[in-house]
Amino acid sequence: MNQGLLGKLGLDTKMAVGFLGVLLFMMGDGLELGWLSSYLIDNGLSMQQSALLFSVYGFAVAIAAWFSGVLAEVMGPKKVMTIGLILFVVGTLIFLLVGIPTMNLAIMIPTYSLRGLGYPLFAYSFLVWLSYYAPQERLGTAVGWFWVSFAAGLNVLGAYYSSFALPYLGEMKTLWSALIFVAIGAFLAIYLNKDDGSNRRTFESKLDMFKYISKGITIAFERPKVGLGGIVRTINTAGAYGLVVFLPAFMMDVGFTRTEWLQIYGALWTSNVVFNLIWGMVGDRFGWRNTVMWFGGVGCAVTILGLYYVPFFLGPNYIATTIMAIIFGACVAAFVPLSALMPSLAPENRGAAMSVLNLGAGLSTFVGPAIVGLFIGTVGTVGILWIYSSLYVVSAILMVFVTLPKESKEKVKAVKIPAVQ
Incomplete structure (x- = not known):
């Protein structure tokens, strides 16, 4: 890696350009997440139809x-990142030109789903490239x-962009502006960030492929x-995605305003972003498995309960509730070293291992809200949070068994990791 400022941060120029591209692409993908459902309901969809769409x-x-990893x-x-870009753009165009104006679910569901296919193929394929490009001793940081x-x-x-853009552009123009961020991000991550193809496998036949x-x-x-x-x-x-389904109502019953809750939730994810990097560096120095097990599993099990008991x-x-949200967001980020650990568990099949990791990331969007739907009527808010807490304890126990192969462990230990400045 190149030295200088980027080198000290665990980056080089090639990486930095790619990361900026991913950030802009995901910004375009996520700008509507906090408000699109309510907008669609206000314009003709029922709550059930909106839930089906999402x-x-x-x-x-x-x-x-x-499948992003193996592809x-x-x-x-x-090539896979380019396919993801195309699916996102095509889905967005039809969704905005035909789907929303007609509020026809037969058009909205498949076209919005094309958007859903797009970003994992783009972002997670970049993560596979990264797992090959970054040196083993700095993979956690990368x-x-x-x-x-x-x-x-x-x-x-x-989300912050939408909060400023919606009053000036309106909903539809804000949605259209997503294509600008996606296009710039894709240009940076795909075309300026040249892929040398060294991690592409060759196959003797289509059957082998x-x-x-x-x-x-x-x-x-x-x-x-x-597994x-x-x-x-x-x-x-799962817990972080499930919170938005039920916790806002609890917070406002306690006495928070909607704006205060949104600021608390924003602080949670801002903390998560910062600690994504910190835990990567900590994992490189003190062990990927230990970081996930103690700071991730055990940390989340304790702090997610604080989101109920502190305001209760x-x-x-x-201030106290915001601090608790910040700590929980930091603990959610402590699972980051899994992205370094998983490909190291199957070094000859890194893409396949990353596919399992990526599947877990996708399934969490189902599991969190599903737990709420199944149990909120019987156990209430505090019961849901105890279920999430128990699952985090289970994750810590499972990490006891997720150990590196001996040869990979020795390779990592053989390299002296520079101290984080």
């Missing part, structure tokens, strides 16, 4: 995330930077540690 979208995300190895990351870019674009900058694609499924059974890692990744953000006992104490 459920199918989430299913598309999970499928694309699952990146079969076709090359650059994937930390990836998740900084990913989360900052999807969960933070997109399809057998390898199936690795995105079978690797979880052939390498049980990879366990996928389960841990599912638990990772202290009332609408904005």
Whole structure:
């Protein structure tokens, strides 16, 4: 890696351009997440229809995330990222030109789902490229930077941009502006960030190619540690995604305003973005598995309960609740070293291992809200948070068994990691 400022941060010029591209692409993808559902309901869809639209979208995300790793190895990351870009643009064009104006679910569901296929193919294929390009001893730092870019674009900058753009542009023009961010991001990540193709596999026949694609499924059974890692990744953000379904009502019952809750939630994800990088560096120095197990699993199990008990006992104490949200967001980020650990568990099938990890990321968007739907009527807010807390404890226990192969462990230990400045 090049030295200088970027080198000290665990980057080089090639990486930095790619990360900026991912950030802008995800910003375009995520700018509507906080308000599109309410807009569609206000303009003719029922709550059930809106839920169906986003459920199918989430299913598309999970499928694309699952196969992004092996496709990146079969076709090359650059080509798969380009396919993701095309699907996103085509889906957006039809969704905005025909779907929303007619409010026809038969058009809206498949076209919005094309958007859902687009971003995992783009972003997670870049992550596979990164797992080959970055040196083993700095891989945790590199994937930390990836998740900084990913989360900052999807969960933070997109939402903040919409908060400023909507009053001036309106909903439709704001949605159209997503294509600008996506186009610039793709240009940076695909065309300025040249892929040398060194991580693309060659196959003697199409049968061999399809057998390898199936690795995105079978690797979880052939390498049980990879399967366990996928389960841990599912638990990772299930709680964070589930919160938005039920916690706002609790917070406002306690006495917070809607604006205060949104600021608290924004602080959670801003903290998550910052600590995505910090935990990557910590994982490189003190162990990927230990970081995930203790700071991720155990940390989330404790801090997610604080989101209930702090306002329950202290009332609408904005500062105390914001601090608790910041700590929880930091603990959610402590799962970042999984992105370095998983490909190291199956070094000869890195793309397949990353596909399992990506599937877990996609499934978390189902699991979190599904738990709310199944149990909120019987156990209430505090019961849901205890379920999430228990799942985080389970993730910590599973990490006991997710150990590196001896040869990979020795390779990492043999390299002296420079101290984080």
